[in-house]
Amino acid sequence: MTLSNYKPNNRSNKKLVVLIADDNATDRLILNTIVSQEGYQVLTAKDGIEAIKQYKQGQPDIILMDVIMPRLGGMDAARQIKADSGSSLVPILFLTSLHDPDSLAACLEAGGDDFLSKPYNPVILKAKISAALRVRDMHQQLHRHNQNMQTEQQIAKSIFDKVAHFGQLDRPGIRYVLSPKSVFNGDSLLVATRPDGGLNCFIGDFTGHGLSAAIGTMPLADVFYGMTARGYQLSDIIREMNDKLYRYLPVNFFCAGALVELDNIGRKVKIWLGGLPDIVLYHKTSGTREVLESTNLPLGILSGQQFNPDVYVRDMTQGDQLFLWSDGLHEAMNDQDEMFGDKRVMDVFENSKEPTCIFDAILTSLDNFVGNIERKDDFTLLSVTMYEPEHTGLMTQLRPQPNDMSDQGSQDWSMEYRMQASSIRNYNPVPFLHKSLMEVQGLNSIHSLVYTLIAELYSNAIDHGLLKLDSSMREDSDGFSQYFNEREQRLKTLSSGEIILKFQHNVTPHGGALTISCQDSGDGFDYKRVLSEVNKQHAFSGNGLPLLLRITDALIFEKNGRKAIAQINWSDNVSSQY
């Protein structure tokens, strides 16, 4: 559209209103005539004060304002009108017989949108009014688009927050700060409990920030929550997250991140670190800290075949804290264009005398360094404190909850699942089996318990039956890592062996009974000795057999310890359980 054929946007067919403010009666008459002939409604004012009054009462679409007027000049009146008009644009054309550049520039600086020199040329006046109204319409259009965009962003953000930050960020032991640079955060923070009661956390930092960065979180969160809920292991989850981002993200777009898996008994942590700044594991009892470096590339860069997750396994006991942050933290700048930097973060650890205050001390140090400067990037800080299960309420989650008994689903049935060496090496059947068992409605109420039972039986069969690992390795403080590494090595080279899992469910007068037997092709073990030792220990003191004994109603061994048979009962009467 050209200027000459532009028609001001006037949807209501109401005449557009032009306010003429000039102290000269002759000028007002001439301008009034020209403007009226163009079909505009005219308001007039003899000075700046009248102009402001007319602006408030008449809400003109455009103002023609003389510069020098009695009582209040045009520039002062313009400043006040512009201040009152808020986000709406009311174009002001200054009428002036001034010709020096400084005076004309002052008109624009006072909020004028254009000026018109005397004597008035009707053709130029009409063209300037049209041009100013066109700018006003474009401004209104832009304002509407901006409002629509903000509304859409708020809706998208509420969906995004439900997906990306819906997890259990309020869980005991979790502290975090998510500092978005814009409406959307390019960092993601996901926390969820596994069916066995353990905890998974993910912190991610996408390339860039805002909507484009945040949108990548959606598929990531989908994988994280879905697979965590089904009990998949860390390596499976991180592999799937990488695959999904590799498929979805454009080139040069990736996600640095860390996936953390805390076990359900407060003893061990597994960490996958890819492209994120170094993280710190702070041991409460010794007061020592361990800095762990990223050993993997960020997510979304390597294909499924190339992706080979390298995972840290560390002992982490009650009160130990893990600190993770996105690069927005150490890249935060102060007014001297200096970065906060790794050293300042590490200094906080060095100087903190009270471990529980480290998180706040990092934030205080950052605030002191940055001051009031606007941050250039999102940053996220997360601390995860290990708690014994009873502190997090996880053990109570293992207890059955009342449920609706009206639809029980599958009732009396049995199934058998056999795995040979190659499957045992490469596949974790627990999520699949757990999901199948959940077809029994009543078992949903004890889903955590069932998951733990299958996982422990299966894990015992592999570890002690097929891999012949010695459980005493796990007793000393460094044992877990060593045990885990040995397990990985032996599992990789497992060439023969079989595990048979049998499941049977029967209806009882007030619920049902699930029996699981797990038989391996190993050499068996002296279960009588182990059971007698377990009975001497405190029942909370670990997983494996002690945990199985705690959560089952009956546990027996056959075939020289190669076959374990466990039974759990569920009931609609919660109080009868345990």
Place this chain on the structure above:
Amino acid sequence: METQIIDRQTVEHLEKLLGDNFQVLVSTFEEDAIIKVSSARRYCDSQHWTELSKTIHSLKGACLNIGANQMVSLCLKIEAILRDENFTALDAIVDQLETHLIDLKVALHEIKVI
């Protein structure tokens, strides 16, 4: 060529634009000019330079629009004196302004008759 008291071309444009209101414009201008020249004399005598400057600026604007070019020239001279703060010739120029107002009124009367 000597500047006309009132520019004929400007007057023709205004007649065409305003139609019947042209006579109203001429009368309004004449009344306004008389008041402003009178005010200018008073501010000059009392040495109220800021007020004099505003009055002359306003008179100049009105004269520009109606084509009273000789009056515009006198206004410009007064504005220059006020800007330079060299007031020696000011009184004489304001005298000229008053004298010219008489010629302007005659010219305006001729326009009205036309």
